[in-house]
Amino acid sequence: MADLQLDDVTKVFVEDDGNEITAVDEVSLAIDDGEFLVLVGPSGCGKSTTLRMVAGLETVSDGAIRLGGSVINDAKPAERDIAMVFQSYALYPHMTVRENMSFGLEESTSMPDDEIASTVEDAATMLGIDDLLERKPDDLSGGQQQRVALGRAIVRDPEVFLLDEPLSNLDAKLRAQMRTELQRLQEDLGVATIYVTHDQTEAMTMADKIAILNDGQLQQVGTPLECYHEPANLFVASFIGEPSMNFFDVSRDGETLVHDDFTYELTSAVASELGDHDELVLGIRPEDIELRSTQDDTHSYETFVDVVEPMGNENNVYLTFDADSTETFVATIDGLNHVEDGQSVIAHVPEDAIHIFDRASGSALRNRTLDTQAMPEPQL
Ligand code: ATP
Numbered sequence: 595m596a597d598l599q600l601d602d603v604t605k606v607f608v609e610d611d612g613n614e615i616t617a618v619d620e621v622s623l624a625i626d627d628g629e630f631l632v633l634v635g636p637s638g639c640g641k642s643t644t645l646r647m648v649a650g651l652e653t654v655s656d657g658a659i660r661l662g663g664s665v666i667n668d669a670k671p672a673e674r675d676i677a678m679v680f681q682s683y684a685l686y687p688h689m690t691v692r693e694n695m696s697f698g699l700e701e702s703t704s705m706p707d708d709e710i711a712s713t714v715e716d717a718a719t720m721l722g723i724d725d726l727l728e729r730k731p732d733d734l735s736g737g738q739q740q741r742v743a744l745g746r747a748i749v750r751d752p753e754v755f756l757l758d759e760p761l762s763n764l765d766a767k768l769r770a771q772m773r774t775e776l777q778r779l780q781e782d783l784g785v786a787t788i789y790v791t792h793d794q795t796e797a798m799t800m801a802d803k804i805a806i807l808n809d810g811q812l813q814q815v816g817t818p819l820e821c822y823h824e825p826a827n828l829f830v831a832s833f834i835g836e837p838s839m840n841f842f843d844v845s846r847d848g849e850t851l852v853h854d855d856f857t858y859e860l861t862s863a864v865a866s867e868l869g870d871h872d873e874l875v876l877g878i879r880p881e882d883i884e885l886r887s888t889q890d891d892t893h894s895y896e897t898f899v900d901v902v903e904p905m906g907n908e909n910n911v912y913l914t915f916d917a918d919s920t921e922t923f924v925a926t927i928d929g930l931n932h933v934e935d936g937q938s939v940i941a942h943v944p945e946d947a948i949h950i951f952d953r954a955s956g957s958a959l960r961n962r963t964l965d966t967q968a969m970p971e972p973q974l
Pocket of ligand 1: 607608609615616617635636637638639640641642643644792
């Protein structure tokens with residue numbers, strides 16, 4: 595059993611002046627065998643510290659880390675069947691690719707030389723770097739160096755892979771390519787993986803499960819679509835999605851949400867989900883706002899186009915409720931739909947797509963309704 599479990603894991607750093615910093619605060623997580631978990635959150639939220647505790651590079655202040663059911667809090671890094679790949683590839687510059695990939699096996703196992711050679715060659719073939727084995731790291735591109743760093747982890751055949759922002763030194767195109775390669779590789783190897791990033795696109799596209807951290811505290815664990823469509827709170831709703839969800843501070847008056855610029859009538863069913871909370875935040879994703887030319891619904895509002903950001907496949911249209919206002923919200927429309935700066939448009943905010951949060955706690959009181967559909971099998 596290779597499943598990894600974090601139970602209320604906490605890390606407190608004590609600075610020289612005695613000041614305590616809680617970098618990781620009672621985080622509980624379970625990663626099943628073969629699962630790809632992406633740990634995501636803003637800079638300083640505790641991602642790397644969590645990973646370093648799992649690797650054994652940082653002590654655990656409180657809580658337990660279990661691998662296959664056994665507590666490994668006090669095991670030395672070399673005693674844990676865990677391989678870590680860092681953002682800086684940390685390759686030995688004076689060694690060839692072959693030597694870099696063989697080194698760990700030579701040092702920490704009794705594997706015979708010919709078996710080490712074939713293990714390294716198999717991993718290099720898998721990663722498409724088998725023709726680079728005699729080169730030194732300086733003679734490789736960033737993407738090739740990253741593959742060598744991955745290869746060095748793969749040859750150890752670990753129970754768990756830990757990847758700390760492994761693609762952040764690569765250019766955007768190579769990063770996108772390596773994202774797919776890494777996913778395929780992880781599926782082929784079937785190794786439980788924790789992948790740390792602050793990039794929510796990497797989280798959405800690569801993860802089986804996303805764990806979102808803020809200020810050392812776990813905000814939500816779920817599939818990418820759960821985190822996107824059913825955020826647990828305002829933090830997750832604003833962190834996942836680009837452009838971000840739009841938020842409006844509203845007060846509740848019976849079944850009506852009242853904002854400075856508009857009122858929004860709720861159906862009784864939706865209003866009943868709000869309990870006795872009155873000070874709220876209304877959220878709507880940019881792609882859920884429909885732009886129309888006629889006002890024929892209670893959830894439609896006259897707005898003005900402030901700025902249009904063309905992305906090619908779609909346009910991000912920044913809107914205001916008042917022609918002179920600078921307070922914008924954003925709607926995403928098809929890239930071939932043309933709107934002009936300053937133009938008046940009707941923004942329709944469908945009730946089945948709205949999210950409502952309690953303003954004080956940030957907790958989601960109501961998330962959008964989901965109607966996912968599977969692509970039908972072709973009738974050939
Ligand atoms: P980034 O994305 O910027 O790498 P991160 O989410 O990985 O950030 P951590 O590196 O885990 O964040 O840091 C979490 C918090 O712990 C930060 O406030 C950081 O300043 C603090 N911290 C990390 N290492 C130490 C240390 N050795 N001593 C004191 N504080 C530390």
